[in-house]
Amino acid sequence: MSNVGIVLISHSLKVVEGIQEIIQQAVHNVPIEIAGGTDDNKIGTSVQKIINAIVKAYSEKGVLLFYDLGSAKMNADLAIELYGYENVKVVNAPLLEGAYVAAVESSIGKSLEEIEQSTQTITKDS
């Protein structure tokens, strides 16, 4: 059975590559895809990269998107609208800590809604 996928969105490719590395050290059975930087890998975000990452992370369990600043959220919303999936959601939580908690919960089989719920209360102490 598949697990909820995670997409990491940042203005910087290095940022999401690093976070992906941190998460994959602990979690091995969850699709963690990245969308970092613009199409030519400059600082910014790309709606196309986000769509590609969603496609790769997708299963019937759904996908959660984590983002860093400004346009990342807008392009994440746009990707979902343009693509039209219902069980793909943007999560309003810190990129690193949020995605880490989500990946761990996904790895033990939790649902999209359960994981989204847990990420709402993340602090540095949790």
Next chain:
Amino acid sequence: MKLDVQQVLNWLEKTNEKIQMNKEYLTSLDRAIGDGDHGINMSRGFQEVIDKTSTTTYTSVSDLFKDVAMTLLSKVGGASGPLYGTAFLKMSMIVKNREPIDKKTLEDALESALEGILQRGKANLNDKTLVDVWTPVVDLLKDKEVIKGSELEEVSKNAMESTKERMAKKGRAAYLKERSIGHLDPGSVSSYYLFASLAEVLSEEE
């Protein structure tokens, strides 16, 4: 007033000329209170728009606006990509089968574009964003039976200049809080170029 494909192409070209001419200026405004990429993003985005639209044959403004939207969405990495892209996408939907565009259709299209910008960026009026220019422009169109190029130019220019004294509440500049006061909002300046160009097209028809 009537806007057909040729006039909208003219509008886009004038906008692109202003953006290319003021690329460094937009960048310097954004460097003061943002991340310094607005000039580069807008100049790349609108050059791509012109490259695309000047080599394509259009039978409707709706199709033309849609290509503008998709180009800006895919080629601009900063916040202006999704914001302007959404605006043109909304306009494309509104003008469909209502061409050539008359004053009422333009009013509806710009109002829908503003709603799209508000929904996408979650900003409010007076947050020191492009909303501060789009809102009075939409209000002007709603208030007037006939829209004059000179009025559109004046309203959009005043609105753009009024962002200088505001404190940013949305976008990168918001992190600076009081320090954002005294600087123009770069997105409002590029929106002014868009409306000043539309004003020129309207004036040529008067």
